[in-house]
Amino acid sequence: MCGIIGLVQAADCEARGALPILAADGLTALQHRGTESAGLVGSGGVDRHAFDIVKGHGLVREIFTHEAISRLDDAVIVMGHNRYSTAGKKRPTINCVQPFVVYTAIGTIAIAHNGELVGAESKRNEALHQGVGLSTDTDSELIAQMVAKAVALNYKCRVNGDQWGDISKELAVTMSAFKTSYSLLVMTYDRLYAIRDPWGNRPLCVGTIYSSREPRNGTSQYALGYVAASESCALPPSARIDMEVKPGEIVEISRRGIRSVYQMKPHNPSAFCIFEYVYFARGDTILEGQQVQSVREETGRILAREAPIDADIVSNVPDSSTAAAIGYAEQSGIPYEPSLHRNSYVGRSFIQPNTELRQSAILRKFGVLKNNVRDRRIVLVDDSIVRGNTMGIIVKMLWDAGAKEVHLRIASPPLKYPCFMGINIPSSKELIAANKTLEEMEEMLGVTSLRYLSVDGLKEAVSKRLHSEPGFEPGHCTACLTGNYPVKLDF
Numbered sequence: 001m002c003g004i005i006g007l008v009q010a011a012d013c014e015a016r017g018a019l020p021i022l023a024a025d026g027l028t029a030l031q032h033r034g035t036e037s038a039g040l041v042g043s044g045g046v047d048r049h050a051f052d053i054v055k056g057h058g059l060v061r062e063i064f065t066h067e068a069i070s071r072l073d074d075a076v077i078v079m080g081h082n083r084y085s086t087a088g089k090k091r092p093t094i095n096c097v098q099p100f101v102v103y104t105a106i107g108t109i110a111i112a113h114n115g116e117l118v119g120a121e122s123k124r125n126e127a128l129h130q131g132v133g134l135s136t137d138t139d140s141e142l143i144a145q146m147v148a149k150a151v152a153l154n155y156k157c158r159v160n161g162d163q164w165g166d167i168s169k170e171l172a173v174t175m176s177a178f179k180t181s182y183s184l185l186v187m188t189y190d191r192l193y194a195i196r197d198p199w200g201n202r203p204l205c206v207g208t209i210y211s212s213r214e215p216r217n218g219t220s221q222y223a224l225g226y227v228a229a230s231e232s233c234a235l236p237p238s239a240r241i242d243m244e245v246k247p248g249e250i251v252e253i254s255r256r257g258i259r260s261v262y263q264m265k266p267h268n269p270s271a272f273c274i275f276e277y278v279y280f281a282r283g284d285t286i287l288e289g290q291q292v293q294s295v296r297e298e299t300g301r302i303l304a305r306e307a308p309i310d311a312d313i314v315s316n317v318p319d320s321s322t323a324a325a326i327g328y329a330e331q332s333g334i335p336y337e338p339s340l341h342r343n344s345y346v347g348r349s350f351i352q353p354n355t356e357l358r359q360s361a362i363l364r365k366f367g368v369l370k371n372n373v374r375d376r377r378i379v380l381v382d383d384s385i386v387r388g389n390t391m392g393i394i395v396k397m398l399w400d401a402g403a404k405e406v407h408l409r410i411a412s413p414p415l416k417y418p419c420f421m422g423i424n425i426p427s428s429k430e431l432i433a434a435n436k437t438l439e440e441m442e443e444m445l446g447v448t449s450l451r452y453l454s455v456d457g458l459k460e461a462v463s464k465r466l467h468s469e470p471g472f473e474p475g476h477c478t479a480c481l482t483g484n485y486p487v488k489l490d491f
């Protein structure tokens with residue numbers, strides 16, 4: 001998934017050093033989208049070649065020390081990225097860490113990408129045979145090089161008065177070369193572009209940072225700057241969302257404000273990743289006009305109707321299933337009581353890059369609340385089972401603590417098909433539900449019963465409060481659940 005954020009200081013705001021701190025805070029708020037590496041790039045808004053860059057492997061707080069980000073103190077535009085890799089796995093060097101910064105005919109540009117390009121391999125070969133040199137095997141670098149190429153090809157058509165930092169035409173050309181999946185931030189020395197692919201597969205929103213959270217008596221609020229981010233949870237406290245970037249849209253953010261500069265024909269219906277609601281996004285984020293936490297609660301309520309069971313308590317698998325467990329408890333009338341303590345210093349396991357790291361995270365992450373578990377019939381709600389790593393470990397912990405029955409209820413349908421659009425599950429071999437029947441899974445996981453939410457149930461939860469723009473038919477990618485991919489997979 002990856003997390004991206006960009007900030008631009010308003011023309012009449014003279015604060016110095018605030019932007020990199022807000023950007024690092026934003027990346028911290030997006031840490032759940034990627035923990036492998038992070039980077040920040042800044043521009044002072046005057047020199048079109050000189051960008052300052054801070055990058056590293058690990059967590060945001062480890063990379064962006066006070067000293068490291070002070071290098072960006074003069075920046076009036078800052079852009080950052082948290083990485084969860086889906087590409088570049090052959091040689092995961094520092095070169096793969098985003099944002100990608102490239103020198104082009106009009107000056108330096110930087111690109112931060114969330115998603116994965118379907119068909120990247122053939123585009124990559126095409127580019128290599130046209131003499132484009134690539135330093136990594138990531139799809140994101142390819143986008144950066146394609147933009148650089150579009151800039152070079154359009155160079156002679158730039159008319160006097162064209163601003164160096166304006167690359168909207170070149171971005172539109174690049175967009176037409178790729179189908180999905182990308183939400184992008186592209187930075188030139190004096191502006192930032194927020195772009196979503198025509199399927200709208202990954203999220204991206206844009207907002208304004210105000211001088212105060214609320215208008216005060218007698219004084220009006222004014223804009224200190226502008227922000228674009230994967231999720232609204234990354235916006236500074238005094239910011240408000242202005243828009244979610246539409247599928248196929250390019251939004252330009254400069255020191256003068258925000259404007260939509262291009263709208264490619266969107267795919268109707270769109271194919272926004274339904275797993276953003278199930279697992280990836282943070283509960284307080286607003287997607288398609290609705291709060292993720294509320295959608296998750298609704299999945300729990302529907303699951304309780306679809307798969308009821310008599311039990312003593314309903315428990316969550318912290319963190320991301322908590323809302324669904326609350327919804328299940330509310331609908332079933334069975335009290336919600338936790339069975340597991342989650343160590344907050346251990347991150348998400350699913351987004352670790354290999355099995356060893358995933359399993360070691362799970363082993364360090366959970367402790368059992370024995371007094372709640374002993375002699376109880378437990379409904380254990382999780383948001384998903386992917387490889388089965390989490391369940392394999394915690395169900396055993398519950399039995400060891402004296403549970404009487406363990407009924408697993410999963411607030412999404414069985415995940416049976418690979419994802420090629422930004423999630424690192426490239427093969428169905430590793431997906432437990434693709435290779436076992438429900439009964440085999442019950443036996444393998446050692447649970448009293450196992451039931452999943454239906455595809456229709458998940459769609460119902462997602463559609464209930466969804467807000468859609470006129471002219472845009474909202475739709476969701478459910479490919480990993482149904483095998484119906486939004487684009488033809490010709491590779």
Ligand SMILES: O=P(O)(O)OC[C@H]1O[C@H](OP(=O)(O)OP(=O)(O)O)[C@H](O)[C@@H]1O
Pocket residue numbers: 279317318319320321347348349350351382383384385386387388389390391
């Ligand atoms: O079947 P698996 O392969 O184990 O994957 C599924 C599990 O991984 C995720 O949790 P994760 O620990 O990543 O994040 P969370 O703390 O937000 O729940 C998800 O919420 C499931 O619990």
Ligand SMILES: NC(=O)CC[C@H](N)C(=O)O
Pocket residue numbers: 001002083084085086087088113114115116117138139140422423
């Ligand atoms: N999960 C993502 O969004 C990954 C972005 C990009 N494909 C990379 O591997 O760096």
Ligand code: SF4
Pocket residue numbers: 201273274275276418419420421422423477478479480481
């Ligand atoms: S295949 Fe699944 S995880 Fe991938 S984009 Fe579609 S819904 Fe999301």
Ligand SMILES: [Mg+2]
Pocket residue numbers: 317318319320321383390
């Ligand atoms: Mg989990």
